[in-house]
Amino acid sequence: MLTVMCLNKHTTFFTALSIIGAKLPALIDVSCINCDMCVPECPNDAISLGEQHYQVAAELCTECVGFYDKPTCIAVCPIDCIELVN
Numbered sequence: 084m085l086t087v088m089c090l091n092k093h094t095t096f097f098t099a100l101s102i103i104g105a106k107l108p109a110l111i112d113v114s115c116i117n118c119d120m121c122v123p124e125c126p127n128d129a130i131s132l133g134e135q136h137y138q139v140a141a142e143l144c145t146e147c148v149g150f151y152d153k154p155t156c157i158a159v160c161p162i163d164c165i166e167l168v169n
């Protein structure tokens with residue numbers, strides 16, 4: 084499962100997921116310009132505006148499986164500030 088979130092706040096959470104072998108969320112980093120391009124593209128309404136920039140709710144993000152061949156938020160972001168965590 085992928086989700087876009089603030090890396091600094093959720094590093095421990097992602098590490099825990101990695102240890103148990105779960106898929107990890109995508110991340111929106113602090114360079115996000117709040118352009119709003121990714122929000123309407125998400126099939127799960129997982130992206131919302133946080134305190135300073137957009138973020139993804141880990142529990143809602145499904146990596147776009149069943150909707151798109153690849154995470155659509157990453158495809159539409161004009162500044163490539165979203166990435167998957169491996």
Ligand code: SF4
Binds near residue numbers: 139143157
């Ligand atoms: S667009 Fe896809 S990859 Fe991005 S947050 Fe939504 S479900 Fe996850």
Ligand code: SF4
Binds near residue numbers: 114116
């Ligand atoms: S498309 Fe990229 S820059 Fe625009 S709001 Fe989403 S994450 Fe931020």
